[in-house]
Amino acid sequence: MVNITRAADLTMVGANGGGWVAPVGTAALASPLAQPTDPWQALGAISDDGLVNGWDEESQQFTPWGLTSPFRTQITQSVRTFSLTVWETSRLPVMSLHYRIDEDDLAPVSGITKFAETASPVPDRRAFWFLVIDGDSYRGFYVPQGEINERSDVTYKQDEMSGFEWTITTYPDAAGNTVYHVDKIPATPADPLS
Template identity: 65%
Template sequence: MVNIIRAADLALVGSNGGAWVAPLGTAQPTDPAGAPTGAWLAIGAISEDGLTNGVDEDSEQFTPWGLNSPFRTVVTSSVRTFSFTAWETNRPIVKSLQYRIPVEDLAPDEDGIITFAETATAAPDRRAWLFDVYDGTVWERFFIPEGEITERSEVTYAQGEMVGYEWTISTYPDSSNNLVYHSYLAPEVEEHMS
């Protein structure tokens, strides 16, 4: 009988995590395990559904005359997305993202009131994004140099329900033609390489 090798320390349960955003062109933080600083602004609390990393691909199959099975498949479209629900809807960066306005425009007046208007013409709002997923000492980081919120869900204001902004962020290629940069730590990976 074959001996199946399993290593629980190489599994990841997304038990905690964080999300940050920065202006387009902001470099990936150099400390892969530390919380980002500088231009990076925290999104704050995320719903218990956590973070969803989606892959949407389309392909074209080529089946030659005389065969019933394709002999070549070409990927014609490949999109990477990240989805989550932001719960701290009064955090300035969260309002900025939801309504596509600069965070600097959300300064309170002398009475502490912030006012803004939604425009009828949505301009592109690409920013740099950073997502961390934690499971004890194991972590995984996703750095998106160019991402934009491309889907926003309805917002419900009701008793007994947390108000949240549900977003899907689509990734775009950077100058190196990369969509997402991955970093992760798994304990004693070397011993599991064989």
């Protein structure tokens, strides 16, 4: 009879987590559980939808004459994304990201912040750090170069929290990497029947 093995401690629930942003070129944190410090800035409260790490891949299949299934597949596009909704829409780093405006241009004058949105936005790449925590386990994602390439509509309504919903596309660094993973997960136990 087949022995089915299961280990609950090898699962991951995004029970808690956070996100930070810094200028491109900012190094990854030396310790994943250390509190990020300047130049890292918190994105603040993230909606209870959490963080979505996405893959967008396309491939080309090569099927030889006389066969009905491919004998080779070549990946032609592989894009990594992170999606989240930030709720602290008045936090300066969040406003800076959403509107592609330097934080210095958002500084209040006499208590009032004024800015204009351009009809010709320019690229706005930044470094990102995301941490997902589940008890003693965690997953960290360092994005050396990322940019918000999708923004949702923002709703201002009495019974709904306003938020900025983003999809961040990752770009390769000088080493050709888009995302660096730092995970603390329990060791997989040996199969008792092996």
